[in-house]
Amino acid sequence: MKEMHNKAVLQTVFRWFAGAGISVVLVWGITAFWLDSITVYEWNSTLGTFVIAPTQKYVWHSEGWAETQIGKYGINAIDDVTAVSGLKVAIWGDSFVAAFQVPDEDKMAQQVTRIWNESHDNELTAIGIGAMGQSPVDYYFGMPKYKELLGSVVAHFVILTNVSEVLPIPNAKECRFVSEPEYRFIESKWHPRHLKERPAVQAYHMEFLWTLGRELFLEPWRFRVGPVERDNPEDELPYVSTEPMAFLLDKFKKIEKEPIVFIYMPSVPSIENGAIQYDDPDAVHMELFAGECEKRGFSYINLGEKFEDLHRRTGRFPRGFWNWHPFLGHLNAHGHRIVAEAICEYIETYSDALFK
């Protein structure tokens, strides 16, 4: 009798272990198809910073559905930027330029290259230099480094999505623009965590284990009783004035002789209370920035009207994806196209000066 009971217990234990094992394999298979790739970083001594490791296919499925080929020096969709000949323009930005949400051929840099070269004899290559969470301060420190790498760049385009990007950030910790005790830029000493583990996770598509681990070990635990005071200083918009904007532009003026063009992509059209809104809530503040750009000889392009025009003509939005949100989030292929056309238009207008 006891023997039979022991056998039943053993069977149950085995069944659960086997079941758990099979379920891990199942989840592995499912998540390999659905989850976004983990980012693998490597140290780049030429740039003196960590970049996304080249030759990996970076998969993004949570917003849009695309694969990105990472090239050398962490540049998306170009195998080796040092091998690119001819005229070059650099496009600087955050995740909007990294553009993991759209396929390589739809990214703004690749669209600039294509649009330009289809109708011009002088070959031009646009290079998108962007990483998630970056800001103009990162571009400021990055420009001299990439200049050595890329050689001649005829113009730089800096993509901005909101006014806070050109203002000091309170409680700055990393590569940021601070205002206390005085305006200054601080270069990042950022070091990605778990450098050794990331390649294996990516190679074997084990992002699900990574997600579980992050949930368990990185998210804070709380066992004390409530109420909990919630404060989120990052949500606060810093005080808007022209002083820091002027400081930022002066810093750029000192490091770069080639033209720097600021391209602003407002979050319009948007929908509020059920109605389409074409008015940009940041417009007043960005006008201040545009004024400072003009005073210092920087070009400034506001894409608000072009975004509005796209929606009025076609009913399409420059942002949003079928599997995410129809009008919010990152730029979709239409949005990238508008940015690319604006860049080409600028190059066309100033081609004499740029290609001299």
Add this chain to the structure above:
Amino acid sequence: MLFSSKEYIILALVVIAFLRLVRNNRIRKLFLLAVSYYFYAYWDWRFLSLILFSTFVDYFVGQRLKNCENVARRRLFLIMSLVTNLGLLGCFKYFNFFIESMNIALAPLRLNLGTLNIILPIGISFYTFQTLSYTIDVYRRQLEPCDDFWDFALFVSFFPQLVAGPIVRAKVFLPQLDTPRQLSWDRTFLGIRQFVIGLFKKVLVADCLAFYVDNVFANTGAYDCLTTWLVLVTYSLQIYCDFSGYSDMAIGMARIMGFDFPENFRLPYIAKSISDFWRRWHISLSSWLRDYLYISLGGNRRGRLKTYRNLLLTMLLGGLWHGESWTFVFWGGLHGVSLAIAKLVSRENKESGPSGNAARIVTGLSGWIVTMLIVCIGWVFFRSQTFTEAILMLRQMFVPNQGIAWYNPFAICAIVAFAITHAISAMGMQRLLELPVKAWRTPVVLCTMALLTCVFRPAGFHPFIYFQF
């Protein structure tokens, strides 16, 4: 503390370990009481005082009713309990609602009474109904009063069902405290199974659907007809998975600890009539309303018209129980009217009901379609913040328009999967969906559900919808 949080899982493991190690029933119960108070204080310790106050008053009333034979005095004690519990509920939940309604009425006189900044204590609607059921049952002599104060305190605050039900009645729960609960492995398995299924429904289905539903409802009027219909069906699924998921987790957790809670949902979306729907949806509330409100009003014993009036009143108050808004009252009223009409129709059908299989299938199908239409339209009012929003939503649904098309693929997949599982159950083949203890597929399915839930859990804080009630 959310059932879907990692802190709760740790708490649950500690509780299970303690109950396995300690056999003394008294110590077990005191431990469960302490854990229950901690569970509530995790949200806000200050509101423990309300639970304690409610507990003291109802315990006192129960004790007084025990030996009191005087009808007037008995009624006085009952009123004392009702005034205390409903008074607390009224102050914390409905004060601003009534003041705002008064302000609207007084607006022509240019009078404004202002409002107060009151925090709604979590779960107050649930534990108030629970304690009321005790006092009313004792008053009606359907239940012996509880002599042990700590047992009664545990009944009021037992953590698995404290904040969002199911509303467990004293006559179901208190007898289970008399003897040490049996913690067999089979029970533990059944509890874990139900908990995991609930977790999956709440986190993977309801929380992921919330993104779609919230965004569309935030901009009612911007989306096209098909999107609006899709989001309404999605919301129907979201609220079902959210609430039944919570109930499953509560019942599962209680089962692991050796307690039996009644079922709270029984496939409500396969109901063929509105009264059938209410026998399947939030059963603990609908049966509470029936036993303590509808029957108290006279039920169906005083003629047809009064039966309809009682139904309507019960559902109106049931609607108000859900929240301090006229849209909830309207939602309750819609269901009340539908129940009255259904009662009238079924009375006539009894006299000339359908005969033959084909007729029965057609009747069943048309009944299901009408029921779902009423339920879905009801959800429009339930989910909308204002009547303007609800009417706009209905206009988008029924008037073809050129709004934005947004057919969320996850929502479509979830609806299809849900429809298939319900169809299987409706056709009497639910054995296909069952996960028996000894089946080989059971550990695979449960572990996969748990893992997928952890991996695809949406970021951010997602409280249960019914927490606000």
